[in-house]
Amino acid sequence: MAAFPEGAPCWVDASLPDLEAGKRFYGGLFGWTFDEGSPDFGYYTQALSDGKKVAGLAPVMEGQEGTPPAWGVYFASRDIAETAEKIRANGGMTLMGPMEVGDLGSMLIAKDPGDAVFGVWQPGTHKGFDRQYQPGSFGWVEICVRETGGVDAFYPAVFSYEVQPVGDQNFDFSIWKLEGQPVAGRFKLGDDIPADVPPHAMVYFVVANCDDAIASVQKLGGKLRTGPRDSPYGRFAIVADQQGATFSVIDPRTTAGQA
Structure with a gap:
């Protein structure tokens, strides 16, 4: 598929205290199936709709117990280091990264001047959504x-x-x-x-x-x-x-x- 343009939403995921309960809920609601999350990536799990990647579910990371469950968005970047510089130069804050996620790509988590948290994704082998704008995506x-x-x-x-x-x-x-x-x-x-x-x-x-x-x-x-x-x-x-x-x-x- 074509690369997402700079700034386009390219991925969403949810951080949940109970990953298996999340899979049951979203599987029941959207008909999603799920891949097997790897321990190398904290059991991060991709949701699939008709075999197409549509979202991610992640267990709350160690040390962040008590963090409210939430959905988040990632905006596409061609150069995540440059995007991080722009975030800081324009009143935002980088909270995590930039960091490489194996060969999948590079990510960062940031906060805007209004305190909303968002992510940025520079693709490697993981390009982002395989499907969007259709039921279940x-x-x-x-x-x-x-x-x-x-x-x-x-x-x-x-x-x-x-x-x-x-x-x-x-x-x-x-x-x-x-x-x-x-x-x-x-x-x-x-x-x-x-x-x-x-x-x-x-x-x-x-x-x-x-x-x-x-x-x-x-x-x-x-x-x-x-x-x-x-x-x-x-x-x-x-x-x-x-x-x-x-x-x-x-x-x-x-x-x-x-x-």
Whole structure:
């Protein structure tokens, strides 16, 4: 497959305290199967949809017990050392790496000026998603923060995004584009969002039917957080797995209103 352009979301993964429980949940929800994680890589496990790589599940690393379960996103980089320099030069912070992951590629984990954590991936043999924008795979990601000033300058400086504001005073949202194509977004957490919700990356997975997916989440022990809601981009809901990792499900074929 073609390489992901610089700054495009190229991978997502979840850090979970109970890997086997995570496999049962997401296997039941999306029909994923899983490879056998290697002890050399901390039993990091790839999720497959019809044999195509779509996401990763990782057990919480030793020394990080108690870290809340969470989904995260990785943005593509052609030169991860250069990307790390841009992150630091524009008010961000590198938390881990850059580091090589065998022959798979190189990664780093960083924090933006609004305290949202994200990853960067320079591919080796692991190029990123084999499948996206189809049921059971990645569909979209939003960086959700409370303070937007530094963030709105940071990401275009690091990844050369074109920024398209699409919200208003009650809905502060921007779309990031590469070569004119939307790849991700920035959402400002409003006063209606509980104060204990930290800045984060909200990962969306495509489903064939949003309401059916919500029912499956609940049957598998997860929770409905918000929604379902109709939008010009699809019917979606924010949910959480049975360990508390939050994500969204969206049916992009069921739309309402004008974008």
